[in-house]
Each structure stands twice: as structure tokens, then as C-alpha cells.
Amino acid sequence: MSKIEKLTPQQELDLKEYHDTYLKFGLSCEPADKAAAESAFSHIYAIHNLKEPNIIWVDSPMSASYLIHACEKGKIKNFDEMRKLGKLSLQELKDHFPKNFKPDYKSTYFWGQQDLYWVAFYKFCEHIGVEYEAEKLEKLNLMDAIGKSCMWFYVFENAVVACNRPESISMNDRNQLHNETGPSVSFRDGFKIYNINGVRIPELVVMNPELITVDMIESEQNAEVRRVMTQRYGYERYLLDSGAEVVHELPENYFIKGLQTAKLLIKERNEDTPVVMIDCLNSTPEPDGTIKRYMIRVDPTAYEGEASKNVHAAMASTWRNEDGTLYFKNWNEYRPQFES
Amino acid sequence: MKKDNERIIIRQGDVLLVSNKGIENTEKENGDQHRTVLAHGEVTGHAHAFYDDSATVYKGEKIRQLKLVTEGLLKHEEHSHPVVPKGSYDLPRQTQWTDDNEPIKVAD
Numbered sequence: 001m002s003k004i005e006k007l008t009p010q011q012e013l014d015l016k017e018y019h020d021t022y023l024k025f026g027l028s029c030e031p032a033d034k035a036a037a038e039s040a041f042s043h044i045y046a047i048h049n050l051k052e053p054n055i056i057w058v059d060s061p062m063s064a065s066y067l068i069h070a071c072e073k074g075k076i077k078n079f080d081e082m083r084k085l086g087k088l089s090l091q092e093l094k095d096h097f098p099k100n101f102k103p104d105y106k107s108t109y110f111w112g113q114q115d116l117y118w119v120a121f122y123k124f125c126e127h128i129g130v131e132y133e134a135e136k137l138e139k140l141n142l143m144d145a146i147g148k149s150c151m152w153f154y155v156f157e158n159a160v161v162a163c164n165r166p167e168s169i170s171m172n173d174r175n176q177l178h179n180e181t182g183p184s185v186s187f188r189d190g191f192k193i194y195n196i197n198g199v200r201i202p203e204l205v206v207m208n209p210e211l212i213t214v215d216m217i218e219s220e221q222n223a224e225v226r227r228v229m230t231q232r233y234g235y236e237r238y239l240l241d242s243g244a245e246v247v248h249e250l251p252e253n254y255f256i257k258g259l260q261t262a263k264l265l266i267k268e269r270n271e272d273t274p275v276v277m278i279d280c281l282n283s284t285p286e287p288d289g290t291i292k293r294y295m296i297r298v299d300p301t302a303y304e305g306e307a308s309k310n311v312h313a314a315m316a317s318t319w320r321n322e323d324g325t326l327y328f329k330n331w332n333e334y335r336p337q338f339e340s
Numbered sequence: 341m342k343k344d345n346e347r348i349i350i351r352q353g354d355v356l357l358v359s360n361k362g363i364e365n366t367e368k369e370n371g372d373q374h375r376t377v378l379a380h381g382e383v384t385g386h387a388h389a390f391y392d393d394s395a396t397v398y399k400g401e402k403i404r405q406l407k408l409v410t411e412g413l414l415k416h417e418e419h420s421h422p423v424v425p426k427g428s429y430d431l432p433r434q435t436q437w438t439d440d441n442e443p444i445k446v447a448d
Contacts, residue, residue, distance in 0.1 A: 227439045258351065273441070283351070284419045296446065297437045319356055319432040321403050324443050327358070327432035336351040340420040 004128075011128050018127070022120035025148045026113050031188075032057070032164045037112075037149035040142045041160045047138065054079040054159040058086045060187035061106070061152050064161045066093050068154060069103030079159065086161075090189045108154045113165060116147040164188055172197055180206065196232075199224045205232055214242045223272050230275075236295045239267050239277055248311045256312070258283045258339045264311040266300075276300040276308050278315055283339040303331045348427070352419045354434040354446045355379050355388040357406060363428045365398035365405050378406065378414070378431060386417040390424075397431070404431040 007015065038055050045053050056079065058064045067085055070076045075097065076085065085093060122140055126132060132140065146153065151163040168186045172178035176198030177185065183192035183206075194206045202225075204211055209232040217233060220226040230238050238244075244267035254260045262280035269275065277295045285291050300308035302317035303326070316334035319327040328334050348359040355378050371377060376395035378388040394410040406429040415421050435443030 231439075276437075284353075296434075299437045299441075299443065318434050318436065318443075318446070320435045320443050321432060322401060324435070327356075327403070327430070333347075334349070336349040336356070338349075338422045339351045340353070340416075340422065 007128070014127060015124060018120055018124045022116045022123075026116045027169055028113060029166055029168055032150035032162070033148070034150070034162075037146055037153075037162060040145040040149070041153070041162070044139075044142055051158060053156075054082075056082050056086050056159060056161045057164060058161060059164045059189035060090065060166075060191035061108075061163055062187075062191040063088075063090055063093055063189050064152070064154055064163055065103045065106040066090075066097070068106050068161060070097065070101075073101075075101075082159075088189070090187075090191045093189070106154065108152050110146075110153045110155065112149070112151045112153055112163070113147050114151065115143060119144050119147050174198075182206070196228045199228050201225050201228050205229050209233065214238065218242070218270070226269075226272070235275060235277065235297060239265050239275065239295070242267055244275075244277075248309060250311055256315075256334075256336065256339070258336070259312055259315060262311045262315070264309070264314055265295075266308060274300055274308070276314065278311055278318075280311075280315070302326060306331060348425060348429075350414070350422050350424060352388055352414055352416055352422065353379075355414075356432050356434065357414075357424060357429040358432065359425075360405065360428050360430045363398055363405050363407050365400035365403075367399045369397040369399050369404075371397065388414060388416045388419075391415060394426070404433075405429065406431055 034057060041055060042052055045051065056067065058067060063086065067076070067082055070085075071082065076082050085096065088096065119140065122132075123144060126137070126140075151165050153160055153162040164187070166185050167188050168183070170177070170179035170182070170184050174197075177193075177195035177200070178197050179194070180196060183203075184195035186192045192203070194201050194203050196206065205225075205228060212229055212233045214233075217226055217229045217238065220229055244265040246263050247266050248264040250259050250262045252260050254262070259280060262278055265277045265279055267275045275297060276299075277297045279293055279295050281291050281293055296318060298307050298314040298317050303313045306313040307317040308314070310331070312334070313331035316328050316331035317326060319334065321327050346359075348357070350357040357378075372389075375387070375389040375391045376397055378390075378397065380387050390408070390412045392412060394408055394412050396407045398405045398407070408424055408426045408429070411426050412424050413421050414424050434446040436446050438444055
């Protein structure tokens with residue numbers, strides 16, 4: 001077989017079709033195709049000379065974790081009981097066991113529909129002429145069939161615990177799990193996970209952001225989660241409530257109207273860059289004559305760090321070229337003669 | 341309008357006009373029918389705009405630019421309206437810093 005350097009126009013079209021088809025299955029929220037999955041599980045056990053497995057369906061990896069842990073602890077007598085428990089909601093399952101029964105979250109090497117990213121790669125290569133050994137192709141086709149049928153599955157010598165597909169998946173325009181008002185993924189047994197821009201976060205951060213406190217933010221160990229919590233709390237509130245330090249303040253008669261009484265606030269964060277914000281007056285009064293203040297976060301490193309010491313430099317650093325670089329070579333070039 | 345080292349700088353909210361030595365960009369932005377919009381408010385629907393045909397905005401990889409063939413009134417629903425002298429201007433964007441260590445556009 002010779003190496004090819006580029007795809008034909010038809011292969012380019014086919015690639016797009018493969019991509020779309022596999023992505024559709026990968027993100028499918030349809031109920032599992034249990035018959036197709038069970039057939040593939042049986043086939044896998046047969047080619048490994050293992051007995052036909054008992055198949056137990058659950059609605060989420062969390063329910064699977066409960067059942068597997070219960071088996072390991074000898075709390076389930078037989079597969080019939082396991083199947084029965086597998087039909088319960090997650091809450092019912094939790095209520096079934098004593099309160100101190102808390103299973104570890106069980107991962108698996110087999111991700112079903114989430115394995116399709118690599119299955120798609122090998123299936124497309126097969127489509128354009130790559131030849132595989134028969135045994136490997138058979139296994140690839142089984143992973144393909146399972147991926148198009150269900151989600152994660154856990155294999156044991158005489159049993160498979162298989163997960164239904166999720167009920168809903170929510171993502172942002174960068175295809176990251178994301179939902180600001182509800183779960184990013186929800187399962188049919190009531191198990192839900194929450195993400196903001198791909199960062200998995202506790203339910204409270206999404207569903208009850210009003211309960212977030214400065215203490216909660218500062219005690220959160222994960223920097224990504226802490227950032228999301230800070231965003232949900234509001235940077236402005238966080239700076240004020242956390243006792244951010246005013247490092248520079250301009251007088252009421254400063255020659256740039258929009259910077260009169262402006263303050264530069266810095267809040268140091270553990271193992272993270274400090275948040276630096278300008279707090280300044282709107283140049284245009286409100287209809288009732290009052291003047292609102294507003295805050296804008298700045299790059300503390302701009303103008304060789306001057307933006308984290310001097311509020312004028314900080315404001316100058318907010319003006320950028322299209323490529324995001326600083327517009328003013330020196331911060332003191334920012335001297336508007338008119339502001340509104 | 342006072343000049344500072346011959347450079348005119350006019351700010352209206354998140355729009356800044358900085359006089360330059362001439363237009364370097366060639367590709368015009370598609371304007372609305374009756375106005376030339378410098379920036380749209382994403383949540384408010386308000387716009388910083390010139391409501392005559394004296395203004396042209398040019399796209400640029402480095403910087404957007406504005407050409408005014410006569411002086412013009414820069415209008416906005418919530419700001420006072422400066423008279424902008426005829427000439428050419430750079431239109432830097434106002435940004436805010438993010439946790440991704442990159443600037444994002446400030447919405448007006």
C-alpha cells in the first residue's frame with residue numbers, strides 16, 4: 001500500500017460526512033440502543049472465550065458507581081437485585097443504602113459514545129482504503145457498534161454494567177460543556193453535572209450563585225473553579241468584599257475628566273495572577289444628574305507593570321489594536337481632549 | 341477642539357478616535373444605509389455613529405480607521421455628541437483583561 005499525500009475531493013466530502021455522523025452519535029441524547037449494545041457485548045465476550053455476560057443497565061456513571069461499589073462490599077446478592085436497583089433514580093438508589101455508604105466515583109476504560117472520536121478516525125481510514133487485520137477490524141467494529149448505542153460501560157468477568165446515554169448536553173460555541181443556568185449534562189436517573197466554559201463546578205455555583213461567599217472562593221483549591229466562582233460572584237463585588245487594596249487614586253481635578261477620582265484596585269490571589277481593576281466615573285451623567293462608577297479589569301503587566309501602579313497607565317492599557325496589542329506606545333499618550 | 345502635539349483624541353464610551361497621519365487601510369467596512377457605525381452596543385442596540393455620508397470606516401488587521409471628509413457629529417443614544425474635525429483617525433478598541441490573560445472587547 002502506498003502513502004497518500006492528500007484526499008480526493010470525494011474523500012474530502014466523505015470526511016465531513018464521517019465527522020458529522022460520529023459527532024451526532026457522540027453527542028446523542030437518545031435513549032440507548034440496548035439491543036445493539038447487548039449484541040456487541042456478547043460478541044466481545046465470545047471472541048475472548050468468556051461466558052455470555054450478565055448485562056445491567058443504569059442511567060448514569062454515578063448509578064453505576066453505586067452498584068459496583070455495593071457489589072464489591074457484598075451488599076447485593078445477585079444480578080436480578082442489581083438489575084432492579086439499576087432502574088432506580090439516583091436519589092432512590094442513595095436512599096436504598098445507609099447514609100454512610102458513599103461510593104468512590106468509578107471510572108472505566110470504555111467510554112461508549114465518547115470513544116467515537118478515535119473510532120471515527122480508524123473507520124474513515126478504513127473507508128479510504130487502509131487495510132486492517134481481520135481480528136483488529138472485528139474489534140474496531142464492535143467498539144463502533146457500542147459507541148453508536150450507549151455511553152460508558154464497565155466490564156467484569158461475568159457482567160457488564162452499561163450506562164444509558166445522557167438526557168441532555170449543553171455546550172458553548174467552542175464546544176465546551178457549558179450552561180450558566182442549569183446542568184451541562186443531565187442523566188435520566190437525575191444525576192447532573194455543571195460546567196461553565198468547560199470547567200466542571202459545583203452545582204451551587206450555577207444554580208445558587210447568590211450563596212457564593214468570599215470565603216468559599218478563597219478556600220477553593222482548584223484555580224479554574226475559583227475563577228468561575230469569582231466571575232459568578234462578580235469581580236467588582238469580590239474586590240470590594242474581599243478588601244482589595246487601593247494602590248493609586250487620582251485627584252478630583254485630574255486633567256483627564258474620566259479619570260478624576262479614579263482608583264486602581266489590586267486583589268492578590270493565592271497561586272494566581274492578581275486581579276487589577278480600575279474604578280472610575282462615567283463621563284456622561286445619568287438623566288437624574290448622578291454619575292455612575294464603573295470598573296474595568298486591566299492587564300497588570302502592561303507598560304512594564306506600570307498598569308498595576310498607576311491608574312492612568314491602567315486606563316491607557318485598555319485601548320488595543322485589533323490584534324490585542326497596546327495601542328499607545330507610552331501610557332501618557334492617552335490624553336483625550338473630549339470625553340463623554 | 342484643543343490639540344495635544346497635533347494629536348486629537350476623542351472618547352465616547354468605549355469608542356476612541358485618535359487622529360493619524362492618513363488612512364493606510366483599503367478595505368471599507370459595510371455601513372448601514374443611513375449612517376456610519378463605529379461600534380454597536382451588543383446588549384443595548386445603541387450605536388456610536390455618524391449620520392451623514394462624510395464618514396467611512398476602513399477595516400485593518402492592525403487597526404480600524406476612520407476617514408471624515410467634513411467635520412461630523414458623533415452620536416450615541418446615551419452620550420453627549422462631540423463634533424469631530426475632518427481628517428483621518430485610528431479606532432482602537434477598548435478591552436478588559438480576562439483570566440485567560442488576553443484582552444476581550446468591552447461591551448457598551
